[in-house]
Amino acid sequence: MLKSAIASGLLLILSTQGYADESSEKALALLKKTTNTLQSAKTLSVRAVATIDEVEPTEDFKLQRTFSLEVKFERPGKLYAQKTGDENQVAYFDGKTFTVIDPIGKRYGQMALEGTVDDLLMKLDELNVQAPLIDLLLSNLTEVAQKSVLKAKYIGVSRVAARNCEHIAFRTAVADWQLWVAQDAQGSICKSVITTRSVAQAPQYQVTFGQWTYNTSIEENSFTSKIPAGAQQVPLTPGTFRLAL
Template sequence: MRLAREKCRTRAGTAQQVANAVDPASIQALKDMGAHLQSLKRFQVSTELTGERVLADGQKLQHSATADLEVDRPNKLRARMFSARSEREIFYNGQMATLYTPAQRYYSTVAFTDTLAVLVTKLQEKYAVQVPLSDLFVWGTAAAPLDKIDSAMNAGQDFVGQDLCDHYAFRQGKIDWQVWITTGSKPLPRKIVITNRDDEARPQSVSLLDWNLKPTFTDAVFKFTPPKGATEVELRSLDKK
């Protein structure tokens, strides 16, 4: 019995070491995915998000949201986000970025002329505006946080819809995240799961991604025209007190 217990402890220790290791092939899979994402010039991607919030007594409640993005690299984007609580749209035509809230008919516009990777970072850092699926514009660039990954592993294969995917799991500080990437020479992320380990309840968010690599939209979708009755308001910077 003692020998059996020792074997169990040894196996558990080995599994822990593997879980905490950074597998180079898993990191390379992220690099390959990022390179492919950066090669996509014009595309549509939509996501269905299921998230969790935790009540004071530890009970978890789920909520859902959807987002649709039209993209023309390097500097055109339209994003629409919808949930039962809110709806908003982001327009970027390479010269101006506009945030619009249809329910209130408020819009804010700021001048901007950089790439989408820089746009999503600046909107978050300067205005606390989060672009859905913003990581899609960061992977494959120098800003991709590869050096911040504490552990990386290949968790096997699984289907997402009709697509066979390689499943990878990563640990980054207090965040665990998983990604399912389509197999083959055109790796696309099809599912992303994020777990917050900083909360003992470990709430998760699950995003399913659908891709259209042959879209038919025109550049008109990136131009914002204020609807009748809309009011322009200042997009206040976090730097302002």
């Protein structure tokens, strides 16, 4: 499951035990730079294009879905995330209520939750709700990312969407995780690929990011849910929604 892959591949990645070679040390240093930027940002916004593999349990086909992403985030507890394409959903969190909307199916799920995005992450994990990459928003991302990676490697400089990026790779017990980090002051993420080896046919989740914007004001109404007229409320239970992030 992508959530467990993220947990193993992203959040457990900065351990320095057993790493003496220059390649792994460089990869870990770049990852730390990136996570420090993300966790220190008071606000951030980004657009991206994502592809996700889905393995059909009955026919064993591996199918690829593609969608565009837009994310806006304000610490400590405000989030907007929208995806459009093969999957269409919008998610809102205003620090008091979490809402996810399927505008095509005209349905939505909602739950009261007063707290931060960290609290939201904990609740989603309890519900076994799939929310790939949402762990990037943890307030203590660098601190949490201190455990158990089997291998780290610096690959080299690569071009992603007309940007020079440094390609790094990691292996955990369940997943391989590749990251392309921009050669800029922030170490912004250009691209991420997670390959879940623990799942049959090793499905991938790939995201190519546009320009990240940090620490600029975001309109307050961006985080207020806008439920379409006639939409039916459904329980927010495991498997009902795969979130936009």
